[in-house]
Amino acid sequence: MVAMTERAGELLARFQTEQALPHAPRIDFAPEGGELTMGMSDPCADDEQLYHGENVVLYISAPAAEALAGCTVTTQETSQGIALALTRETEADEE
Numbered sequence: 449m450v451a452m453t454e455r456a457g458e459l460l461a462r463f464q465t466e467q468a469l470p471h472a473p474r475i476d477f478a479p480e481g482g483e484l485t486m487g488m489s490d491p492c493a494d495d496e497q498l499y500h501g502e503n504v505v506l507y508i509s510a511p512a513a514e515a516l517a518g519c520t521v522t523t524q525e526t527s528q529g530i531a532l533a534l535t536r537e538t539e540a541d542e543e
Contacts, residue, residue: 450496450513452521456532457500459523464505472497475516476509484512486532 464472471491478485491497491504496513498506498521506521516534524533 450498450508450516450519450521452498452500452506453523454500455523455530456521457498457505459530459532460498460505461500461503464503472504472506474507474509475512477512477515484515 460472463469469488471488473486474489474491474495475484475486476489477483491507492509494510495507496510497504498508508516519534519536522533522535523530525531
């Protein structure tokens, strides 16, 4: 399962509203190269759904969710402003 911080949920909800998106963005593997991408492909029935309040703010394809199990969608400050980031707990973090 993939977790999400409150701040990341707020950022995704605001993005979806400001851009008037028909549905939440989706993380999946790119067809070529197998890298993870986030875009606007249609959600699938087996997608993991991350919520902010009662609204889905991010879909994650089943294969991507499996690869990202134990990760958290969070935010980080960059020179261009706040951006989404993924973090993974390590055993050192759990101690």
